[in-house]
Amino acid sequence: MAxxxxxxxxxxxxxxxxxxxxxxxxxSLSLHLSLTVNLTPSAEKSTPVISYxxxxxxxxxxxxxxxxxTRVALYVLRCHGISTFPSHLTLHAHNEIPFxxxxxxxxxxxxxxxLLGNELGDLNLSTERMLDFALMVERHPDNVTAALxxxxxxxxxxxxxxxxxxxxxxxxxxxxxxxxxxxxxEWGRDPPQPPTxxxxxVRFSWSSSIKAVAIIPRFExxxxxxxxxxxxxxxxxxxxxxxxxxAVLTTALGQTPPDADLIYEAMKDRxxxxxxxxxxxxxxxxxxxITPATHAGxxxxxxxxxxxxxxxxxxxxxxxIAEDARKLFAVEGVQVDWxxxxxxxxxxxxRTDP
Ligand SMILES: Nc1ncnc2c1ncn2[C@@H]1O[C@H](COP(=O)(O)OP(=O)(O)OP(=O)(O)O)[C@@H](O)[C@H]1O
Ligand SMILES: N[C@@H](CCO)C(=O)O
Numbered sequence: 001m002a003x004x005x006x007x008x009x010x011x012x013x014x015x016x017x018x019x020x021x022x023x024x025x026x027x028s029l030s031l032h033l034s035l036t037v038n039l040t041p042s043a044e045k046s047t048p049v050i051s052y053x054x055x056x057x058x059x060x061x062x063x064x065x066x067x068x069x070t071r072v073a074l075y076v077l078r079c080h081g082i083s084t085f086p087s088h089l090t091l092h093a094h095n096e097i098p099f100x101x102x103x104x105x106x107x108x109x110x111x112x113x114x115l116l117g118n119e120l121g122d123l124n125l126s127t128e129r130m131l132d133f134a135l136m137v138e139r140h141p142d143n144v145t146a147a148l149x150x151x152x153x154x155x156x157x158x159x160x161x162x163x164x165x166x167x168x169x170x171x172x173x174x175x176x177x178x179x180x181x182x183x184x185x186e187w188g189r190d191p192p193q194p195p196t197x198x199x200x201x202v203r204f205s206w207s208s209s210i211k212a213v214a215i216i217p218r219f220e221x222x223x224x225x226x227x228x229x230x231x232x233x234x235x236x237x238x239x240x241x242x243x244x245x246x247a248v249l250t251t252a253l254g255q256t257p258p259d260a261d262l263i264y265e266a267m268k269d270r271x272x273x274x275x276x277x278x279x280x281x282x283x284x285x286x287x288x289x290i291t292p293a294t295h296a297g298x299x300x301x302x303x304x305x306x307x308x309x310x311x312x313x314x315x316x317x318x319x320x321i322a323e324d325a326r327k328l329f330a331v332e333g334v335q336v337d338w339x340x341x342x343x344x345x346x347x348x349x350x351r352t353d354p
Contacts, residue, residue: 007351009035009115012150012344013097014104015212015311016142019267019302020242020249025154025204026104026146029212029341031096033108035069035116040088048089056099068106069093071176072113076133077121078191086120100220102305107143110134111347114148119349131201132194136168136175141199143305150346154250155201164195205254206343213312214304215286215325218335221279226306229275238270245269253299258315260292260299267300267313280308281332286325295321308334 013031016023050062050070064070064085074085093112097105114133118125125133127149134144141155160168170192181187249266252259277284283303290312292298297317304311312321322338329336 004038004040005351006036006038007119007349009037009112009119009347009349011108011112011115011147011347013341014107014143014146014305015102015214015309016104016140016146016305017269017272017302018152018249018253018311018313019269019273019300020245020271021142021154022242022269022271023140023142024156024246025152025250026142027152027206027212028146028150028344028346029103029214030344031103031339031341033097033105033112034094035112036092036094037116037119038090039086039120041086042088044087046087046089048085048091050091050093052093052095054093054095055097056095056105059099060093060095065178065180068109068176069113069116071178072110072133072137073117073120075137075176075191076114076117076123076125078187079133079193080121080123082121083187089120091116098216100222101216102221102303102307102309103214103216104143104147104305106223107134107138107147110137111144111147113137115347115349119351128197128199131199132196135198136192136194137172141201145199145201146346148347149201149203150344152204152206152250152253152343153201154204155199157199158197160195160198167192167195168198204250207254207256207258209256209315210253210258210299210313210343211315211318212341212343213314213318213322213325213338214341215310215312215322215329215336215338217280217282217308217329218337219308221306221308223306226272226276226279229279230272231275234271241268241270253313258299263299263313264292264301267302269302272306273303276303276307282329282334283307283310285328285331286310289328290321290324295324297321 012028
């Protein structure tokens, strides 16, 4: 019988897009989802026990076949011929990442699940292969890549051949079935294996003088809803507008001292933010009235991920930026919390002997 063991998994929050980098760039931020995992292998069968504290504790399912992290872990295990969780598994999740606010809570839950499956199955997967699994669940690479590898990261999805495209396009319900088979039954169809090498990434430099002020409205906006308002096609003018800015931004945020004139303009966007204004009352006012001219230290300001959080990158003046944003949101009837965050490293698994 396998020996008892315990380990922890720590995954950071992320902010995707940073203005013009829609579905391309992500930044890992110093709020974490932490899992403490204990295994006491035994001949007796038992269902894993999950407990949860922190953000989302009142709404997150504690059933392993419904919880996003454990469903992803089971998907990874099933793809390696392991159809059940080990017996006597307990998991405690402590979460600092608010749900549905544009700070990558779902991406963190998915990465935690991939890392959990990798550990429980002793699979020794490479970072690239873990990314393939994550991309079968969260199909845009910006949050999951930054959550896994950390830092300021750009990524693309490889163009897949027909078979691999079909494999990567199966409905989420097949990747993550919600219910286990009845006692004595098998799962039925094998889970869809991810094609190899779906996502590719590069880490950009990041100036350590820059912090991120997250201004977090007290309402949730699901990523699905915030993607539904986006158009299917764009004009060449708008695409060139974004590409010009993104090319400059990826280098400008690594320079010390950072150039506010360059960065403020380079964080503007015409691909997603304008369409999401209707979903985030106050977005237009906050992003247009808080500028380097009005707020010393501000470099640039944008919607974080799919929103509703607004991310201000700055080298100082954090409280003034956040409080002024709070007042502008209040005019629209939106209450906010704010935090000053650092750009941090990626996910970490800490194995401890019991
Ligand atoms: N730790 C977690 N455990 C289980 N489920 C989670 C966890 N974190 C997030 N989720 C699920 O993900 C949903 C939020 O995902 P969504 O993609 O809408 O927003 P987000 O990831 O917070 O924002 P964004 O993708 O814009 O950064 C939650 O409502 C919940 O269902
Ligand atoms: N790039 C994604 C991030 C949200 O998870 C979006 O803006 O919809």
